[in-house]
Amino acid sequence: xxxxxxxxxxxxxxxxxxxxxxxxxxxxxxxxxxxxxxxxxxxxxxxxxxxxxxxxxxxxxxxxxxxxxxxxxxxxxxxxxxxxxxxxxxxxxxxxxxxxxxxxxxxxxxxxxxxxxxxxxxxxxxxxxxxxxxxxxxxxxxxxxxxxxxxxxxxxxxxxxxxxxxxxxxxxxxxxxxxxxxxxxxxxxxxxxxxxxxxxxxxxxxxxxxxxxxxxxxxxxxxxxxxxxxxxxxxxxxxxxxxxxxxxxxxxxxxxxxxxxxxxxxxxxxxxxxxxxxxxxxxxxxxxxxxxxxxxxx
Numbered sequence: 001x002x003x004x005x006x007x008x009x010x011x012x013x014x015x016x017x018x019x020x021x022x023x024x025x026x027x028x029x030x031x032x033x034x035x036x037x038x039x040x041x042x043x044x045x046x047x048x049x050x051x052x053x054x055x056x057x058x059x060x061x062x063x064x065x066x067x068x069x070x071x072x073x074x075x076x077x078x079x080x081x082x083x084x085x086x087x088x089x090x091x092x093x094x095x096x097x098x099x100x101x102x103x104x105x106x107x108x109x110x111x112x113x114x115x116x117x118x119x120x121x122x123x124x125x126x127x128x129x130x131x132x133x134x135x136x137x138x139x140x141x142x143x144x145x146x147x148x149x150x151x152x153x154x155x156x157x158x159x160x161x162x163x164x165x166x167x168x169x170x171x172x173x174x175x176x177x178x179x180x181x182x183x184x185x186x187x188x189x190x191x192x193x194x195x196x197x198x199x200x201x202x203x204x205x206x207x208x209x210x211x212x213x214x215x216x217x218x219x220x221x222x223x224x225x226x227x228x229x230x231x232x233x234x235x236x237x238x239x240x241x242x243x244x245x246x247x248x249x250x251x252x253x254x255x256x257x258x259x260x261x262x263x264x265x266x267x268x269x270x271x272x273x274x275x276x277x278x279x280x281x282x283x284x285x286x287x288x289x290x291x292x293x294x295x296x297x298x
Contacts (some may be wrong), residue, residue, distance in 0.1 A: 001053045005296060007088075008045065008077065010058035010066070014274070017057040019285030020088055022153075024293060026055065033069050041069035043076050050081025055088050055292055056120070061252055061275045063093035067112070071119040087120040088292050090274035090284060091250045095129040113139035124291035126274050126284050127221055127249050145291030149221075149249045149272050149284055150176075154183030156270070156282045157217055161245055165214035167191065167206070169232040173220070180219055187214070191232070208240045215267075216244035223248040223271070226257035230264040243267035249284075251277035 006029040009017030021028045030046040054077045058070055074085045075259050093113035097105070116123065124145040126135060136144035157164050157180070168177035171290035181188035189211075192204040216236050218229055223246070235243050246261050251271035258279055261269050270281040 005053040005055050005086075006047070006049045006082075007055045007057055007071070010056065010070075013057055013059060013276070015273070016059060016088075016090065016285060019283070020055065020057050020289050020292065021256070021285065022056075023286050023289035024055075024296075029054070033073065040281045041072055043069050045073070045076050045080045048080070049077055051083060053084040053086065053296055054082040054295075055086045057088050059091045060089045060093035061091050061250075061273055063112075067093075067115070071115065074119040084121045084138060084296075085119075086122040086124065086292060086295050087116065088288055090126045090272075090288050091252075092123075092125040092128045095133070096131075098132045098139075099164060110139045111134060114141070115208050117141040122134050122295040124295060125286055126272070126288055129222060143295055145290045145294050147284070147287035147291045149282070149287065150180050150183055152282050152284055153219060153247055153249070154180050157245075157247070159217050161217055163214045164217045164245075165189065165211050167216045167218050167232070167236065167244065169220075170227060171219060176217055176221070186217075187211075191235075205239050206236070206241065211241065214242070216241050217247060219247045221248070222250045222252055223257060223261075224252045225254050226261050230260050230266075233261060233264040233266050237265035242272075245270070247271070247282075248279070249274065251275045251279055253277060255278070 005026040007017045007021045007026045008029045009032050011033050032044040034042050075289040077085050094108050098109040099107050122143045126147045127149045164186040166177045166181035166186055166188035168174050174190040178188050189206055236244055243265055246266045246269045248271040260267050269279050272278040273280045274284055275281040
């Protein structure tokens with residue numbers, strides 16, 4: 001019989017670790033991660049892992065505080081006898097800058113991928129921000145699994161939102177929004193934007209009469225400042241539509257962002273639980289666990 005894996009929880013991410021341990025199943029481990037007075041990191045694996053695979057549960061929001069101790073923890077687990085070290089990072093950092101946009105910059109996505117590939121034997125995540133990078137394996141040299149949030153989001157919408165109408169704020173969101181809408185058996189529309197100048201953007205107006213009685217649902221993969229989504233919420237309200245529901249996969253909310261969405265007219269703001277936030281309402285750990293299970297079986 002294969003030994004049960006051990007899930008090592010990053011400090012403050014006990015809920016993620018517990019959910020993964022239950023879903024896999026796995027044993028719950030323990031670690032210490034702290035800083036010396038000079039700012040350097042100290043890590044220790046607190047329970048035996050020898051002869052067993054290890055899964056580090058660590059969402060990589062605010063990554064600059066985590067990357068060095070994370071790589072040290074992976075090495076500590078390996079030196080403690082772990083047969084493999086996997087990373088379950090429901091939010092994967094440093095995927096936005098996938099090229100050098102201006103002279104003197106660097107494509108940080110590729111560099112961070114190389115660092116993590118040297119530290120762990122496999123990676124599972126949820127809906128990474130893929131743009132010019134088509135697949136995680138294009139920059140990571142270890143096996144990767146990419147879980148999708150759309151099924152869980154669609155299930156939540158179908159259960160919680162009366163007569164939902166999925167709304168894409170722009171053409172770039174169209175494929176994602178239509179996928180969620182199809183899974184939720186709901187209609188979808190995609191707004192268009194026409195830029196007439198630096199400060200003059202015209203947004204298409206939906207057919208308000210046609211969608212009377214529907215609840216608009218705006219879905220995005222990441223909400224950070226929330227500025228674009230807030231503008232879309234306000235636009236829909238001015239057009240005469242019902243107060244929208246805003247849904248994010250990854251809740252990277254900057255201070256005041258969720259409040260700005262509500263002030264713009266959002267009826268509700270919810271998110272997946274990839275990044276701990278008061279708006280978390282959609283559990284995505286089961287989807288992440290499936291990716292980890294595939295890596296363990298590979």
